[in-house]
Amino acid sequence: MTLTPQQHAAAAREAGHVAYQHCERCGARTAYLRVVCPVCGSTDLTFHHSAGRGVVYSTTTLHSREGARDVSLVDLDEGVRVMGTVVGVDPDAVRIGAAVQGRLDDGGDEPRVVFTLEADG
Amino acid sequence: MADPLRAAVAIAGVGEAGIGIAPEGSTPLDLIGEATAVALDDAGLATTDVDALFTASAYYGMPNLNVGEYLGIRPRFSDSTNLGGASFLSHVGHAAAAIVSGLAEVALIVYGSTQRSDGGRLKSVAESFPDEQLYAPRYPVTQYALAAARHMHEFGTTREQLAAVAVAARDWGRLNPAAFARDPLTVDDVLSSRMLSAPLTVRDCCLVTDGAGALVVTSAERARGLRGAGGGAIFVLGFGEAHWHRSISQMPDLTVTAATDSGARAYAMAGVGPGDVDVLELYDAFTINPILFLEDLGFCGKGEGGPFVAEGRTSPGGTHPVNTNGGGLSYCHPGMYGIFTLIEATRQLRGEAGDRQVPGAEIALAHGNGAVLSAQSTVILGTDAAA
Numbered sequence: 367m368t369l370t371p372q373q374h375a376a377a378a379r380e381a382g383h384v385a386y387q388h389c390e391r392c393g394a395r396t397a398y399l400r401v402v403c404p405v406c407g408s409t410d411l412t413f414h415h416s417a418g419r420g421v422v423y424s425t426t427t428l429h430s431r432e433g434a435r436d437v438s439l440v441d442l443d444e445g446v447r448v449m450g451t452v453v454g455v456d457p458d459a460v461r462i463g464a465a466v467q468g469r470l471d472d473g474g475d476e477p478r479v480v481f482t483l484e485a486d487g
Numbered sequence: 488m489a490d491p492l493r494a495a496v497a498i499a500g501v502g503e504a505g506i507g508i509a510p511e512g513s514t515p516l517d518l519i520g521e522a523t524a525v526a527l528d529d530a531g532l533a534t535t536d537v538d539a540l541f542t543a544s545a546y547y548g549m550p551n552l553n554v555g556e557y558l559g560i561r562p563r564f565s566d567s568t569n570l571g572g573a574s575f576l577s578h579v580g581h582a583a584a585a586i587v588s589g590l591a592e593v594a595l596i597v598y599g600s601t602q603r604s605d606g607g608r609l610k611s612v613a614e615s616f617p618d619e620q621l622y623a624p625r626y627p628v629t630q631y632a633l634a635a636a637r638h639m640h641e642f643g644t645t646r647e648q649l650a651a652v653a654v655a656a657r658d659w660g661r662l663n664p665a666a667f668a669r670d671p672l673t674v675d676d677v678l679s680s681r682m683l684s685a686p687l688t689v690r691d692c693c694l695v696t697d698g699a700g701a702l703v704v705t706s707a708e709r710a711r712g713l714r715g716a717g718g719g720a721i722f723v724l725g726f727g728e729a730h731w732h733r734s735i736s737q738m739p740d741l742t743v744t745a746a747t748d749s750g751a752r753a754y755a756m757a758g759v760g761p762g763d764v765d766v767l768e769l770y771d772a773f774t775i776n777p778i779l780f781l782e783d784l785g786f787c788g789k790g791e792g793g794p795f796v797a798e799g800r801t802s803p804g805g806t807h808p809v810n811t812n813g814g815g816l817s818y819c820h821p822g823m824y825g826i827f828t829l830i831e832a833t834r835q836l837r838g839e840a841g842d843r844q845v846p847g848a849e850i851a852l853a854h855g856n857g858a859v860l861s862a863q864s865t866v867i868l869g870t871d872a873a874a
């Protein structure tokens with residue numbers, strides 16, 4: 367069975383992983399899964415799962431009636447950037463450059479990957 | 488050799504309506520109609536002269552049809568390029584291309600919104616970003632906050648410097664009787680306001696108002712011969728547009744925008760550089776925006792935008808007047824602000840800006856931004872002497 371790009375992404379999320387694509391022609395990688403390479407236009411793309419390790423590229427604490435929470439952009443070690451949230455810590459304590467590890471969060475409406483700070487980060 | 492589009496067309500008329508809070512019951516089309524009537528009178532033309540229509544909207548899926556119907560305009564050239572707030576600057580470039588190639592003679596560029604009267608919610612078409620929505624960013628402030636945070640990290644930009652952008656805008660707005668927000672504003676006021684998405688407080692964010700703006704663009708030759716109510720033709724010296732991404736996670740470097748491309752294209756067409764610009768109108772949806780655009784358009788080095796503003800260079804009396812009407816932070820912000828950068832630039836070059844007039848302004852740069860730092864469009868305008 368051939369999965370569409372969004373089906374690949376959803377299947378990875380259910381397992382607690384971030385999916386990414388590798389272009390077999392030019393080597394470009396992206397976590398925004400699609401049917402053509404955004405660098406060279408090739409359709410020869412392979413799907414992979416990130417190990418979930420990365421560093422915070424940027425971060426904000428979003429304030430609302432429900433409280434404060436983190437929204438971050440994370441640069442994964444495989445060379446792709448994703449939006450995520452760092453949990454298990456005061457959102458104001460999340461720093462750019464901090465090492466993080468992704469894991470499954472299946473406590474909400476939809477399974478998703480969330481990040482925790484690495485102890486040695 | 489000069490670019491064939493340089494100074495080939497001119498803004499012959501400008502108009503606004505419903506700035507701030509529109510008359511109760513007004514629809515976006517009512518405001519569009521009023522702004523159009525003002526702009527056409529300003530130019531000395533009528534709706535029957537218009538043969539090209541440019542608009543963009545968050546209200547109407549096919550906005551040219553709604554606006555054309557309402558105004559009774561049957562265009563032979565119609566363009567609803569939607570690059571968010573940058574749309575209307577791109578429309579100027581597209582109108583120039585249409586007019587120079589003979590596809591149109593008189594272009595109306597128009598926008599209107601009753602966002603404030605509608606309850607302040609940002610109208611937008613249903614669109615999902617599956618990779619991002621699981622983290623529920625508050626669109627668009629979270630995306631701009633991420634850009635601001637990265638700029639602070641890389642270059643040492645401070646919250647006080649961001650706040651200085653809002654203060655400079657307010658100091659200009661206080662010189663403009665038509666500005667929506669005219670109360671005094673200090674850096675401390677901005678810092679102590681309610682935090683929305685760190686580092687941005689509510690005072691780092693643009694206003695929510697009603698309002699409409701309209702521009703009439705025609706050939707330079709025809710514009711010189713018009714006898715409208717306004718202060719004369721202002722020439723389009725150059726334009727450029729660029730977009731690189733839609734969602735913030737796909738923006739390659741959150742401290743460098745596509746204004747680097749749009750600006751270079753506009754400068755090349757105009758045959759001028761940043762040092763030739765007398766007045767700047769830079770779309771300031773959030774305080775980080777003018778900092779990024781001052782850098783990306785070459786008015787200061789990368790990373791220097793914060794100190795540049797905090798030193799007062801963009802304030803009244805500064806070397807680089809920015810957002811002289813008060814900008815989106817203090818003048819008005821009806822959903823999309825781009826068209827107002829062009830209207831204020833035109834008024835400055837005509838010398839009709841009253842207490843906020845930049846003396847002797849001959850060349851103005853108007854810059855629009857769309858979505859989440861996604862689309863960037865730059866227009867360089869000049870007086871007849873500069874053309």
Ligand SMILES: [Zn+2]
Nearest residue numbers: 389392403406
């Ligand atoms: Zn490729």
